[in-house]
Amino acid sequence: xxxxxxxxxxxxxxxxxxxxxxxVETLEELVRFLGLKVELxxxxxxxxxxxxxxxxxxxxxxxxxxxxxxxxxxESIRDFVFSLSxxxxxxxxxxxxxxxxxRVENYLMSLAVKLGELIPRRGEIxxxxxPGGLVKEPIRGMHEDVAVLxxxxxxxxxxxxxxxxxxxxxxxxxxxxxxxxxxxxEPEGFLPRALKTLLEERGKIQAMLKAVPPGSVEAKILxxxxxxxKIIANAIYGYTGWAGARxxxxxxxxxxxxxxxxVISSTIRKAEELGxxxxxxxxxxxFLKDHRGKLEKLVEWIEKDLGLEAKLxxxxxxxxFTEAKKRYAGITEDEEIEIVGLEAxxxxxxxxxxxxxxxxxxxLLRTGDPSLAxxxxxxxxxxxxxxxxxxxxxxxxxxITRSLxxxxxTQPHIVVARRLxxxxxxxxxxxxxxxxxxxxxxxxxxxxxxxxxxxxxEVDWDYYVEKQVVPACKRVLxxxxxxxxxxxxxxxxxxxxxxx
DNA sequence: TTTAGGCATTTAAAACTGGGCTT
DNA sequence: AAGCCCAGTTTTAAATGCCT
Numbered sequence: 001x002x003x004x005x006x007x008x009x010x011x012x013x014x015x016x017x018x019x020x021x022x023x024v025e026t027l028e029e030l031v032r033f034l035g036l037k038v039e040l041x042x043x044x045x046x047x048x049x050x051x052x053x054x055x056x057x058x059x060x061x062x063x064x065x066x067x068x069x070x071x072x073x074x075e076s077i078r079d080f081v082f083s084l085s086x087x088x089x090x091x092x093x094x095x096x097x098x099x100x101x102x103r104v105e106n107y108l109m110s111l112a113v114k115l116g117e118l119i120p121r122r123g124e125i126x127x128x129x130x131p132g133g134l135v136k137e138p139i140r141g142m143h144e145d146v147a148v149l150x151x152x153x154x155x156x157x158x159x160x161x162x163x164x165x166x167x168x169x170x171x172x173x174x175x176x177x178x179x180x181x182x183x184x185x186e187p188e189g190f191l192p193r194a195l196k197t198l199l200e201e202r203g204k205i206q207a208m209l210k211a212v213p214p215g216s217v218e219a220k221i222l223x224x225x226x227x228x229x230k231i232i233a234n235a236i237y238g239y240t241g242w243a244g245a246r247x248x249x250x251x252x253x254x255x256x257x258x259x260x261x262x263v264i265s266s267t268i269r270k271a272e273e274l275g276x277x278x279x280x281x282x283x284x285x286x287f288l289k290d291h292r293g294k295l296e297k298l299v300e301w302i303e304k305d306l307g308l309e310a311k312l313x314x315x316x317x318x319x320x321f322t323e324a325k326k327r328y329a330g331i332t333e334d335e336e337i338e339i340v341g342l343e344a345x346x347x348x349x350x351x352x353x354x355x356x357x358x359x360x361x362x363x364l365l366r367t368g369d370p371s372l373a374x375x376x377x378x379x380x381x382x383x384x385x386x387x388x389x390x391x392x393x394x395x396x397x398x399x400i401t402r403s404l405x406x407x408x409x410t411q412p413h414i415v416v417a418r419r420l421x422x423x424x425x426x427x428x429x430x431x432x433x434x435x436x437x438x439x440x441x442x443x444x445x446x447x448x449x450x451x452x453x454x455x456x457x458e459v460d461w462d463y464y465v466e467k468q469v470v471p472a473c474k475r476v477l478x479x480x481x482x483x484x485x486x487x488x489x490x491x492x493x494x495x496x497x498x499x500x
Numbered sequence: 501t502t503t504a505g506g507c508a509t510t511t512a513a514a515a516c517t518g519g520g521c522t523t
Numbered sequence: 524a525a526g527c528c529c530a531g532t533t534t535t536a537a538a539t540g541c542c543t
Contacts (some may be wrong), residue, residue: 020541023540132543133542133543135542135543148539150543154543271537273534282542282543283542283543284543324542326542327541327542341540341541341542341543342541345541346539346540346541347539347540347541348539348540348541398538398539398540399539399540401538401539407537407538408536408537409536409538410535411537411538411539413539414538477541
């Protein structure tokens with residue numbers, strides 16, 4: 001971050017990094033995410049020097065467009081930045097560059113001052129990790145009519161409910177966590193107090209939001225403000241488990257997740273008792289089959305017996321699970337395709353593999369017919385075999401996470417990054433390197449080249465078939481019993497289709 | 501100036517295995 | 524019989540990016 005006296009220097013790149021929906025933090029992506037209506041002609045960075053020489057008008061237009069886009073993007077996040085700044089008491093030009101931990105910490109410090117609490121010194125603690133959320137093994141295959149039930153801010157609610165805090169932790173506390181830590185019920189701890197304040201604040205803002213005309217300036221400001229409050233509230237649990245925190249408390253973090261695991265497992269048990277089938281569960285959500293007429297009872301039980309709130313998040317008409325946790329694809333009642341965790345949503349797979357998987361899954365989810373999905377997968381293999389895929393769909397992007405000298409393992413993106421650096425490019429942690437695998441022998445890293453240096457005739461098409469498109473489609477198809485080899489078969493029927 | 505843990509996956513590197521050969 | 528080389532196979536480690 002660069003500080004300039006008398007100026008607020010707010011960097012939109014920090015903003016972009018903060019938005020998890022953006023896998024590539026470019027201005028184009030930010031503008032698209034914010035839904036801004038600006039024109040942006042894309043000029044690749046490596047082409048700029050050349051264009052400056054040959055087509056200066058283009059570069060001028062390009063620069064003006066970007067300047068306008070930046071201004072508009074700022075205007076749409078301005079309220080949020082100032083809200084977050086006000087809430088955390090951090091300078092507005094600082095709050096976006098600050099990590100989540102420091103935002104929480106600054107909020108807590110301002111609250112401590114208000115309450116007359118002392119602010120602890122930052123300690124030097126070696127972090128020991130502890131058990132987190134519970135993830136249930138999914139039931140493999142295609143399921144119809146599955147309801148997803150979510151707990152509403154589970155960890156904050158638990159912290160408030162059991163008065164979990166570093167200053168209520170006590171040998172003789174009456175709230176006993178499943179892992180043995182005890183917390184006094186009275187007086188109210190600092191963290192529950194902070195969370196209650198934040199939740200009440202958010203409630204107030206949301207009430208005010210209803211009273212102002214939607215889309216108005218006031219509505220925008222209020223909405224930005226409630227988002228800022230929510231962000232801080234949601235980060236408090238994680239903050240307590242961060243070794244660098246002033247209010248680090250492993251006991252608090254551990255007790256919170258322990259109670260969380262207890263809550264979700266008892267919910268799973270109760271759902272089964274009520275005659276529902278639990279397809280999957282992750283931390284604070286459960287996926288339920290045979291839920292018609294029973295879901296309401298479960299929600300009621302959660303409110304009465306657990307003293308927590310849960311709500312029906314969505315209903316999948318169909319959902320497919322592989323054997324893997326945290327990976328599935330579904331189609332909701334309003335025909336939305338949703339893909340979670342699979343290659344299709346991962347930035348480190350080529351666009352062609354992502355697209356092939358997405359469409360294969362989409363056909364499967366819309367029709368429920370594995371053979372049609374298989375046909376779709378074969379189409380993509382065919383496209384690659386006949387070398388008809390654009391180069392940009394073959395680029396594999398990976399992030400540089402540390403300085404290049406610190407890597408011990410040889411990897412394609414590191415080899416490429418080192419080469420680019422030798423060619424004069426500046427590469428630092430956080431940058432993404434795009435490469436394409438070319439034909440030849442030896443390990444992958446020796447065949448990876450910067451995407452803009454590759455021509456169609458050097459592409460290793462077999463790699464993209466065997467290591468990109470086929471594995472991605474296979475993941476989806478195998479969930480419904482289609483063997484992977486079938487993707488590579490021609491598609492004509494053989495005797496094996498009848499007897500195999 | 502790193503909110504937490506849980507998880508799958510790919511690739512490279514290391515460790516292992518067993519056959520065939522020499523000493 | 525012991526030791527060694529080599530190629531193929533299996534296991535482990537490193538790294539990344541996702542989910543809640």
